[in-house]
Amino acid sequence: MQFIKPDVNIDFSGKRKIAFSVSGLMILISIxxxxxxxxxxxxxxxxxxxLIQVKFSAPVSIAHIKDxxxxxxxxNVSVQLFGSSQANEYxxxxxxxxxxxxxxxxxxxxxxxxxxxxxxxxxxxxxxxPKVGKDLKExxxxxxxxxxxxxxxxxxxxxxxxxVLSGVMAAALMGAVYLLSLFTASIALLIAAALVVxxxxxxxxxxxxxxxxxxxxxxxxxxxVGIFSLLNKDFTLDIIAALLTIIGYSLNDTIIVFDRIRxxxxxxxxxxxxxxxxxxxxxxxxxxxxxxxxxxxxVVALFVLGGGIIHDFALAMIVxxxxxxxxxxxxxxxxxxxxxxxxxxx
Numbered sequence: 226m227q228f229i230k231p232d233v234n235i236d237f238s239g240k241r242k243i244a245f246s247v248s249g250l251m252i253l254i255s256i257x258x259x260x261x262x263x264x265x266x267x268x269x270x271x272x273x274x275x276l277i278q279v280k281f282s283a284p285v286s287i288a289h290i291k292d293x294x295x296x297x298x299x300x301n302v303s304v305q306l307f308g309s310s311q312a313n314e315y316x317x318x319x320x321x322x323x324x325x326x327x328x329x330x331x332x333x334x335x336x337x338x339x340x341x342x343x344x345x346x347x348x349x350x351x352x353x354x355p356k357v358g359k360d361l362k363e364x365x366x367x368x369x370x371x372x373x374x375x376x377x378x379x380x381x382x383x384x385x386x387x388x389v390l391s392g393v394m395a396a397a398l399m400g401a402v403y404l405l406s407l408f409t410a411s412i413a414l415l416i417a418a419a420l421v422v423x424x425x426x427x428x429x430x431x432x433x434x435x436x437x438x439x440x441x442x443x444x445x446x447x448x449x450v451g452i453f454s455l456l457n458k459d460f461t462l463d464i465i466a467a468l469l470t471i472i473g474y475s476l477n478d479t480i481i482v483f484d485r486i487r488x489x490x491x492x493x494x495x496x497x498x499x500x501x502x503x504x505x506x507x508x509x510x511x512x513x514x515x516x517x518x519x520x521x522x523x524v525v526a527l528f529v530l531g532g533g534i535i536h537d538f539a540l541a542m543i544v545x546x547x548x549x550x551x552x553x554x555x556x557x558x559x560x561x562x563x564x565x566x567x568x569x570x571x
Contacts, residue, residue: 255451
């Protein structure tokens with residue numbers, strides 16, 4: 226199926242400075258939001274505490290909900306509407322890990338029914354201890370970091386035939402990060418520093434394809450996390466799953482374009498590199514747009530019809546698909562061109 230005419234010739238590389246400016250602005254806004262909010266707003270999975278989802282038979286006030294919880298010594302709570310206003314469902318969060326024994330749900334129901342005057346039904350109760358939350362947060366960060374490093378090995382081996390070099394570099398970085406994590410260093414800062422070192426090593430080792438792919442993936446993850454920070458949404462294990470899915474999706478698009486660039490480099494020795502990049506992106510544009518649109522349709526359906534439980538996951542996927550498609554065209558490939566021009570200047 227040809228969604229876009231095969232002879233289309235859009236000057237993508239000519240717009241790369243505008244694209245880099247847009248990407249830089251989005252990343253700066255994301256980082257500024259994260260700094261302003263003191264990092265992502267961690268959910269129960271990472272921060273620890275107790276989450277209770279309650280449904281009422283009629284609308285109630287948040288103040289009455291808090292009054293009912295105080296009778297059970299459940300203090301320092303935040304209460305927010307969950308789903309549509311007609312559903313009369315609320316999420317109750319507390320930073321304390323409550324004792325969720327068999328009678329806990331019954332006590333919550335009775336206390337809230339009495340304080341609000343409406344029948345309350347406890348839909349779910351989740352409790353995560355602070356130590357478990359910290360461990361989950363660290364493991365989630367390591368999962369993203371290790372996935373990016375394994376991707377560098379694959380990209381370097383497939384496009385530049387430097388399997389051993391990239392493997393040794395990735396193993397050294399993983400070992401260094403793991404050893405330093407045994408001390409009191411912040412895992413988030415440690416991984417951020419390791420990614421910066423990784424990009425510097427790519428530059429000196431001339432791993433241009435790996436650098437283009439990793440910069441695009443870091444771009445996608447940063448903007449997705451930044452949008453969640455701007456919207457003040459919880460950062461949970463579901464969002465980590467979405468980020469890892471986004472990484473795989475964006476990488477797939479990037480590899481398709483890189484494959485076509487490599488193929489056209491072999492065929493067109495006399496053409497300039499920016500012409501080859503433009504030609505390659507245009508040749509794969511129909512496939513990229515079709516894949517993104519069909520995937521986006523499914524994720525939008527999840528977002529609209531999937532309910533509150535899967536709402537944030539679907540939102541992260543929507544943002545990731547849009548940003549990932551953009552980065553495979555306007556970030557990953559133009560970095561190859563910028564690299565080659567910098568090499569010519571040297």
